[in-house]
Amino acid sequence: MGVLTPLFFVALAGLAIPVLIHLIQREKKQIMRFPSLMFVQRVPYKSIQRRRIHNWLLLLVRMAAIALIVAAFARPFFNSGAIDTPTGTGAREVVVVLDQSYSITYGDGWERARAAAYDTINGLGPDDHGSIVLFASGAEIALRSAASGERQRLTAAVAAAKPTAGATRYAPALKVAGSILAESTLPRREVVLISDFQRGGWRGEEGTRLPAGTTVTPIAIGGGDDLANVAVTGISLVRSTFSGQDRVAVTAVVVNRSMRSLNGGQLGLEMDGRPVQSQPITVEANSSTSITFEPVTVAGNFLRGTVRAGSDALAADNEFHFVVTPAQAVRVVVIDRTGGGPSVLYLTRALAIGDAPRFETTLRQPGAVTDDDLARASVIVVNDVEVTAALARRLQGFVERGGGLFVAFGPRATWASDAGDGGVLPATAQAPVDRSRGDAARIGTLEYTHPVFEPFRAPRSGDFAAARIYGYRTVMPADGAQVLARFDGGAPALLERRVGEGRILLWASTLDLGWNDFALKPVYLPFVHRTMRHLAGYSEPAPWLTVGQVLDASFGVTAGQPATGTVLTPSGRRVSLDDEGAEVLELGEQGFYEMRGRVADSVTGVVASNVDTAESDLTPIDPKEIVAAATGGPDAAREANASAAPLTPEAQEQSQRLWWYLLCLGIVLLGADTLISNRLSKT
Amino acid sequence: MSGQTPGAIPGARFMDPVVLARIGNLELVSRAVCDGFINGLHKAPYFGASVDFAEHRGYVPGDDIRRMDWRVWARTDRYYIKEYEAETNMNFSVLLDVSKSMDFGSRGITKFDYARILTACLTNLVHHQRDRVGFVAFDSEVVAHVPPSAKHMDTVLHTLDRLKPGRPGGRMRGPLHKLAEHFGRRGVLVVISDFYEDPEEIVDAVTPLRFRGNDLIVFHVMDPAELEFGFTDAQAFEDLESGEQMPVVPDAMRKEYVSLVKAHTDALQQKFSEVRVDYTLLDTSKPLDHALHRYLSSREKKLRVR
Numbered sequence: 008m009g010v011l012t013p014l015f016f017v018a019l020a021g022l023a024i025p026v027l028i029h030l031i032q033r034e035k036k037q038i039m040r041f042p043s044l045m046f047v048q049r050v051p052y053k054s055i056q057r058r059r060i061h062n063w064l065l066l067l068v069r070m071a072a073i074a075l076i077v078a079a080f081a082r083p084f085f086n087s088g089a090i091d092t093p094t095g096t097g098a099r100e101v102v103v104v105l106d107q108s109y110s111i112t113y114g115d116g117w118e119r120a121r122a123a124a125y126d127t128i129n130g131l132g133p134d135d136h137g138s139i140v141l142f143a144s145g146a147e148i149a150l151r152s153a154a155s156g157e158r159q160r161l162t163a164a165v166a167a168a169k170p171t172a173g174a175t176r177y178a179p180a181l182k183v184a185g186s187i188l189a190e191s192t193l194p195r196r197e198v199v200l201i202s203d204f205q206r207g208g209w210r211g212e213e214g215t216r217l218p219a220g221t222t223v224t225p226i227a228i229g230g231g232d233d234l235a236n237v238a239v240t241g242i243s244l245v246r247s248t249f250s251g252q253d254r255v256a257v258t259a260v261v262v263n264r265s266m267r268s269l270n271g272g273q274l275g276l277e278m279d280g281r282p283v284q285s286q287p288i289t290v291e292a293n294s295s296t297s298i299t300f301e302p303v304t305v306a307g308n309f310l311r312g313t314v315r316a317g318s319d320a321l322a323a324d325n326e327f328h329f330v331v332t333p334a335q336a337v338r339v340v341v342i343d344r345t346g347g348g349p350s351v352l353y354l355t356r357a358l359a360i361g362d363a364p365r366f367e368t369t370l371r372q373p374g375a376v377t378d379d380d381l382a383r384a385s386v387i388v389v390n391d392v393e394v395t396a397a398l399a400r401r402l403q404g405f406v407e408r409g410g411g412l413f414v415a416f417g418p419r420a421t422w423a424s425d426a427g428d429g430g431v432l433p434a435t436a437q438a439p440v441d442r443s444r445g446d447a448a449r450i451g452t453l454e455y456t457h458p459v460f461e462p463f464r465a466p467r468s469g470d471f472a473a474a475r476i477y478g479y480r481t482v483m484p485a486d487g488a489q490v491l492a493r494f495d496g497g498a499p500a501l502l503e504r505r506v507g508e509g510r511i512l513l514w515a516s517t518l519d520l521g522w523n524d525f526a527l528k529p530v531y532l533p534f535v536h537r538t539m540r541h542l543a544g545y546s547e548p549a550p551w552l553t554v555g556q557v558l559d560a561s562f563g564v565t566a567g568q569p570a571t572g573t574v575l576t577p578s579g580r581r582v583s584l585d586d587e588g589a590e591v592l593e594l595g596e597q598g599f600y601e602m603r604g605r606v607a608d609s610v611t612g613v614v615a616s617n618v619d620t621a622e623s624d625l626t627p628i629d630p631k632e633i634v635a636a637a638t639g640g641p642d643a644a645r646e647a648n649a650s651a652a653p654l655t656p657e658a659q660e661q662s663q664r665l666w667w668y669l670l671c672l673g674i675v676l677l678g679a680d681t682l683i684s685n686r687l688s689k690t
Numbered sequence: 691m692s693g694q695t696p697g698a699i700p701g702a703r704f705m706d707p708v709v710l711a712r713i714g715n716l717e718l719v720s721r722a723v724c725d726g727f728i729n730g731l732h733k734a735p736y737f738g739a740s741v742d743f744a745e746h747r748g749y750v751p752g753d754d755i756r757r758m759d760w761r762v763w764a765r766t767d768r769y770y771i772k773e774y775e776a777e778t779n780m781n782f783s784v785l786l787d788v789s790k791s792m793d794f795g796s797r798g799i800t801k802f803d804y805a806r807i808l809t810a811c812l813t814n815l816v817h818h819q820r821d822r823v824g825f826v827a828f829d830s831e832v833v834a835h836v837p838p839s840a841k842h843m844d845t846v847l848h849t850l851d852r853l854k855p856g857r858p859g860g861r862m863r864g865p866l867h868k869l870a871e872h873f874g875r876r877g878v879l880v881v882i883s884d885f886y887e888d889p890e891e892i893v894d895a896v897t898p899l900r901f902r903g904n905d906l907i908v909f910h911v912m913d914p915a916e917l918e919f920g921f922t923d924a925q926a927f928e929d930l931e932s933g934e935q936m937p938v939v940p941d942a943m944r945k946e947y948v949s950l951v952k953a954h955t956d957a958l959q960q961k962f963s964e965v966r967v968d969y970t971l972l973d974t975s976k977p978l979d980h981a982l983h984r985y986l987s988s989r990e991k992k993l994r995v996r
Contacts, residue, residue: 038926038927038928038935039921039925039926039928039938040930041927041929041930042791042792042794042801042884042913042916042930042931043929043930044927044929044936045886046950046954047938047943048936049950050943050946050950
């Protein structure tokens with residue numbers, strides 16, 4: 008039974024009207040003037056008796072009349088039995104969906120969640136089937152559709168489950184539960200969702216619709232708000248150099264998500280498992296603070312750091328792991344005609360600035376470039392020099408092995424190749440163009456999607472057009488070259504070409520003030536830095552990853568190390584990664600993952616894995632929201648009803664005819680009220 | 691002695707107060723009542739007290755020789771003076787409460803009209819006995835004052851006729867204490883009121899009137915509705931004096947109310963008797979003879995003055 012317009016029930020407040028009339032109507036009678044109320048006032052006050060209901064029959068008749076009329080306007084109707092079938096009688100297919108995200112460990116939540124699962128299992132009927140689905144950020148079926156007689160297996164599956172370091176995601180779990188239910192042949196389907204119902208775990212996912220007729224029973228495992236819950240939600244690392252050694256200052260963000268303030272706590276910093284510093288923390292309720300530790304020297308590779316904030320009701324988010332390694336400098340060899348004259352002044356000055364990364368610059372004359380230089384360098388800059396065929400071959404080999412080459416084609420530059428053309432260069436250089444008379448050339452168009460120019464994409468993020476180009480070389484782009492920048496006349500200014508494992512950038516002008524004033528413009532420094540980073544393939548290794556992210560074999564491994572081997576998880580489990588790199592490892596634990604080479608079992612990389620700190624926000628969601636999305640809510644019921652048995656207009660009207668009887672009865676009662684009140688007024 | 695049925699004796703004896711109230715002319719009313727009342731007593735109101743012999747006493751120089759009993763001298767050869775019962779012309783004053791609460795009546799006559807007729811009757815009676823009559827009307831202050839005099843009968847009636855209860859009563863202590871200083875000569879004082887105050891305060895207010903030898907008679911005038919509280923409908927009651935209103939369920943509180951009023955009148959009765967003041971509770975539905983009897987018995991005691 009339902010109602011079409013439930014808002015009309017607000018009018019039930021009108022039931023107070025007859026009560027008030029019965030209580031106050033006699034006060035409107037004539038006032039009795041009496042000599043003195045001296046004795047009347049001394050009588051214990053009896054006005055409450057005065058307000059008693061004198062005529063219960065009349066009152067009840069009036070209230071019933073109003074209630075019936077209101078109910079009639081609310082348009083009650085009878086549901087047809089079609090949608091009740093799934094929840095009627097018969098064996099059930101029950102899927103227990105148990106939350107094992109780390110937030111369920113808040114207080115004694117995990118024990119209560121398991122107790123709820125046991126209760127559900129014990130409540131299975133003799134013909135029912137039960138399944139256990141464990142979920143955090145992903146979902147797994149612990150036991151599929153076991154008969155009620157196998158209750159011990161169901162109980163054992165729950166007992167074997169442990170909370171993980173993952174975050175809560177409801178959608179995968181509901182999809183898995185839906186797949187189990189879809190395969191079931193039992194008439195009744197039910198999902199028991201046991202969780203702490205965090206708002207962060209639900210993003211209104213589509214496609215989590217369970218099969219029609221499924222009943223979802225949410226069991227909320229709420230923790231007490233009075234328990235302390237402090238989380239280290241993130242850190243930032245500021246590098247510096249002191250006495251030639253890398254140092255890093257750790258700043259941790261501590262969030263207090265409980266309703267009471269934290270006073271007198273300690274925030275500790277551990278490096279390689281040893282406590283090195285400790286700072287007092289004071290955080291007000293529902294607020295955060297940041298605490299900076301003194302800089303720590305980064306002695307070697309893969310220094311493992313942990314920031315720890317005591318222990319509380321939710322311990323997993325109290326520690327934050329990270330890995331730092333000494334900053335790797337980008338080695339740049341600049342081949343210059345003079346080996347260090349004014350022509351490379353601006354370039355070397357620009358490379359001398361910067362910490363992330365740091366550039367180690369080596370100046371060489373064309374004839375002095377050694378194989379050792381080529382072996383150690385990440386980037387080679389050929390600054391307007393004549394490149395002999397021998398040097399060109401060596402540089403080509405350097406690039407093909409993964410190195411980066413920057414060629415500045417000024418007035419003196421030549422590139423001798425065996426084929427007589429530009430060889431591996433992105434373009435073949437031709438005659439210079441003199442724009443010293445009249446308007447100087449400008450850099451017109453840039454390829455902002457390229458990593459070199461990507462930082463300049465936003466407006467007012469660098470004006471390349473400010474540089475005046477008085478001379479440049481016309482170039483003929485080679486096959487496979489990409490023009491990254493053009494002069495205002497349309498001639499290519501910067502071109503890129505991938506050769507082997509490396510890249511070559513060709514700049515069709517000079518890097519000094521010979522042909523342009525580009526070196527005097529503000530964009531020169533970031534341009535040089537971006538170019539060198541790009542050519543060196545430099546990327547800052549992430550100090551930490553989050554549980555749920557995927558780890559491939561190359562992650563965190565320093566250059567030159569074998570990229571395959573095994574991974575040692577924080578719990579001590581060894582996982583082999585395929586040589587081909589096809590197999591990946593999903594981070595499922597909190598702590599440090601060690602990557603080891605196959606040969607010598609040496610540590611080739613370390614990855615810090617942290618829990619998703621959004622999970623420590625325990626703000627709950629109304630379980631009805633998830634239930635409505637999973638079952639389709641009232642709309643789905645209506646659709647199911649419609650699809651099951653489309654009602655004829657007569658049948659529809661028949662099911663809603665109740666209002667008519669209610670209204671008639673209400674009117675009859677109003678008539679009776681008139682008769683009764685008339686009779687009473689005469690007596 | 692039912693007040694509701696006029697007696698068979700000719701005249702206006704035991705006339706219904708409601709009927710009296712309709713006559714309007716106080717002089718006529720008082721005369722009718724008093725004549726009927728006195729006729730009913732079979733006793734002339736003007737027997738000369740001076741003819742009543744009291745005793746003999748020896749002559750002392752200065753005595754009027756006209757009062758000497760020559761017959762005794764003839765028999766005993768001694769001079770004796772013949773003494774008689776003294777005839778005194780008393781001062782008689784009625785102190786009438788004209789506060790607003792007196793303007794209430796549930797049976798056709800208000801307490802004020804009843805008290806007015808009573809005052810007129812008493813004044814008429816006293817006037818016929820050649821006493822001096824006076825009148826004071828008061829509420830929270832003295833409203834009207836007619837000094838006692840043998841010639842003030844008409845003035846008293848005229849003043850009574852003009853009076854209307856209009857102001858709240860307040861405490862009686864103020865006006866009555868002021869009047870107590872005023873009545874210097876011994877006499878009879880009659881206080882008529884509905885006495886809506888605490889008994890202690892009423893006695894405290896009234897008692898000083900006795901201090902100079904005055905004989906004090908107190909008539910407590912109450913309407914039957916005040917005594918029995920015979921209301922049936924629950925309604926708001928408004929205090930005539932203060933204007934205060936309160937919802938009242940008479941059925942629920944009648945018992946307590948009647949017992950409180952009874953306790954009040956009993957307390958007044960007891961406290962007035964302690965200070966030797968005649969207290970009479972008058973029901974406005976009853977005839978006036980009870981009050982007149984009370985006065986005459988008091989008057990009889992006063993005649994024994996030497």
